[in-house]
Amino acid sequence: MCQFHTKILFLLWLLVLTATWPSHGYAIREDFLNGKAILGDYGGEIREKHSRRDGLFHIDTPRMIEHLQNLKINHYFYLIWHEKSDWDDLVHEFLPAAQKAGIDVWIYLVPPTEAPGKASEPFGTDYIAWFKAIGRVSGRYPNLKGIVIDDFNENLNFFSPQYVRKMRDAGLRENHNLKFMPQMYFPAITENFFTRYHSLLDGVIMSYRDDPYRNTQKLDRFLEQIDSAEFLAKRYHLPLVVMIYASRLSATPSNPSVLYIESTLKLALYRMKVGHLAGVVTYLLPKKFMAEEQDRLARSGRGYANLFVPNTPFVRKNDYAEWAQKIYIKPGRHYSLSFWHLNVYPVRFQNLPFAKQILINNQVVWSQRVDTTRPGVWKHEKIDLTPYLRGKTHATFSLRLIKHEKGTYPWNFAGFDQLQTDGFELENGNFEQNTDWANKSTTRALIGEILFYDEKRQAKTYQAVKKHMNAYALYLSMLRSASPDLSRQADLFLQAVLLNQDQAAKQHLRELKSLLDEKALSPAERKAIEQSIDQLISQLGKHRFWDFFMG
Structure with missing residues (x-):
């Protein structure tokens, strides 16, 4: 699905949502962490520029806390994995600083499937020891709320209900308030799973990646999947938290676009607003901005036509995805096409059952298997199209990726x-705009998108997340004010932000600020709220939502 199609779907959703948008704020769920909705962030930690005497690069706690406060993050999911010092940094530096800043913390542990190469230190895959140690520390730091285990559903052979009960008991003996949430993917959030594990959980984190099609490009099933998962979780009185990818998902063509991240975040916050999600967490939100050279794949300029096969078994023989446009042919004797093409696939795989093709009026005029060229290397071709275009005034020109044989396959993509x-006219042949080409796929398991390299993607992502997290945090603070007027204006303000109506949002913020004069607030409370309002007013409108569609 190209970004233009994503835009249309998102607008349709917004039309549906606004048709029944509540005029007053809904009550926050009161059954999870005393009603404190999670505005969360996972990983993406900043490390000190220089190693310490132990030779390790430690967490830069002051800078991390500064960023989390800037983003209005109230729950940080602290990954223990990258350095042996992560546990000590947590206990002696990060937890005290986070507690002072009013930020709750969850320990994020890697599962056994990640541990053979590198395990969380110091307890490795002894999760009973982890829960005991974390429970003990949480007794000293009440802002240490609990534990999350990554890819939980892919490790159920290890995490049997009996073992989970043992590790939970070890933690609860140290602190009876210690909580546990598994991180999971949509296909595994089933009635059978909850039947076996619900009594051992305090909630579930679902990472959205359009399963089972595993990508960070399509979001048209986002609401369907989180609503389905939330419905099941609610039957067992468990809250659902959704995790949104802000950085690259493995085995995909590129980092998610700013548009994708902002759109999923808007939809998640709306579901939180109406009480159907307990929270949202960004996955690896960049906090140090740098160009992502691995996304600079275009042969020239910023954009190229991408056709992607996700890591899914659902592509059948003769399924294809393509880019097509109508071409206009000049009178003449000779017609030719010069082009560059690319394949990317895991190097350990051979005999991939896919081919790239060029077609005229649905007739194949050029074809090449994807595994005949080295992965990641552009190759030039020039082909004679005279036999296919002579005597015609127009035709349909297509670039296609097709599964031309039966057989298993890994993720891969063509460019x-x-x-x-x-001798003929073809528009946007350098793919520097999101125009002129139409995308078609015979299956959801094949995805086409014109991918643009954006050297400022990380900074734009950060600003988009900051805008929406700050807006929702202000909304929550006004909702708790017990003032109908403040709640009403806060509701209208958040609605305007989620609908990209920045001018209306600014007006509601100004009205909110004027209403503060009528309320009994301490000087410190008033100053904090006014600063939040002023910051949001300055941030609104800094980028136009539509700019993201054009790369």
Whole structure:
């Protein structure tokens, strides 16, 4: 699905949502962490620029706390994995600083499937020891709320209900308030899972990746999946938290676009607003901004035509995805096409059952298996199209990726760029705009998108997340004010933000600020709220939502 199609779907959703948008704020769920909705962030830690005497690069706690406060994050999910010092940094530096800043913390542990190469230190895969140690520390730091285990559903052979009960008991003996949430994916959130594990859990974190099609490009099933998961979890009185990818999902063509991240965040916050989610967590939100060179794949310029096969078994023989447009042919004797093409696939795989093709009026005029060229290397071709175009005034021109044989396959993708024609007209052959080409796929398991390299993607992502997290945090603070006028204006303000109506949002913020004069607030409370309002007013409108569609 190209970004333009994503835009249309998102607008349709907004039309549906606004048709029944509540005029007053809904009550926050009171059955989870005393009603404190999770505005969360996972990983993406900043480390000190220089190693310490132990030779390790420790967590830069002051800078991390500064960023989390700037983003209005109230729950940080602290990954223990990258350095042997992560546990000590947590206990002696990060937890005290987070407690002072009013930030709750969850320990995020890697599962056994990640441990053979590198385990969380110091207890490795002894999760009973982890729960005991974390429970003991949480007794000293009440802001240490609990534990999350990554990829839990992919490790159920290890995490049997009996073992989970043992590790939970070890933690609860140290602190009876210690909580546990598994991180899971949509296909595994089933009635059978909850039947076996619900009594051992305090909630579930669902990472959205359009399962079972595993990508960070399509979001048209986002609401369907979180609503389905929330419905099941609610039957067992368990809250659902959704995790949104802000950085690259493995085995995909690129980092998620700013548009994708902002759109999923808007939808998640709306579901939180109406009480159907307990929280939202960003996955690896960048906090130090740098160009992501691995996304700079275009042969020239910023964009190229991408056709992607996710890590899913649902592509059948003769399924395909393609880019097509109508071409206009000049009178003449000779017609040719010069172009560059690319394949990316895991190097350990051979005999992939996919081919790239070029078609004229649905007739194949060029074809090449994807595994005949080295992964990641652009190759130039020039083909004679005279037999296919002579005597015609127009035709349909297509770039296709097809599964031309039966067989298993890994994730892979193809690219086309720098199309140059002789004797006929073709628009946007360098793919520098999101126009002129139509995308078609015979299955949801094949995805086409014009991918643009954006050297400022990380900074734009950070600002988009900051805007929406700050807006929701202000909304929550006004909702708790017990003032109908403040709650009403806060509700209208958040509605405007989620609908990209920045000017209306600014007006509601100004009205909110004027209403503060009528309320009994301490000087410190008033100052904090006014600062939040002023910051949001300055941030609103800094980027236009539509700009993201054009790369």
